[in-house]
Amino acid sequence: xxxxxxxxxxxxxxxxxxxxxxxxxxxxxxxxxxxxxxxxxxxxxxxxxxxxxxxxxxxxxxxxxxxxxxxxxxx
Numbered sequence: 001x002x003x004x005x006x007x008x009x010x011x012x013x014x015x016x017x018x019x020x021x022x023x024x025x026x027x028x029x030x031x032x033x034x035x036x037x038x039x040x041x042x043x044x045x046x047x048x049x050x051x052x053x054x055x056x057x058x059x060x061x062x063x064x065x066x067x068x069x070x071x072x073x074x075x
Contacts, residue, residue, distance in 0.1 A: 002027050006053055006074040008046070013069075015042050019049040046071070 005024045012020055023039040043051045057074035 003055075003075070006057060008049055008053075008071045008073070009069045010046070010071050011069065018042055018044045019046050021049045021053060036052075 005026065006021050006075070007024065009015070011018065011051045014020075019042070021041040025039070037067045039051055039072045043052070053074055060073045060075060062070055062072055
């Protein structure tokens with residue numbers, strides 16, 4: 001069993017020319033979360049990134065203490 005969390009970033013340091021959505025996969029019963037820099041969607045516009053996120057995911061509002069590059073998170 002696993003859960004997927006997608007975090008959307010606004011021009012992060014490693015992708016300064018656009019927006020990125022990164023998948024964070026959490027294995028239930030495992031010791032820790034698995035995060036791969038290879039599991040991402042990079043696009044020039046925020047709308048293009050949002051269009052690539054599965055429609056059954058729910059958007060969460062960002063926390064004020066999040067990194068400023070983080071725009072939103074989906075579960």
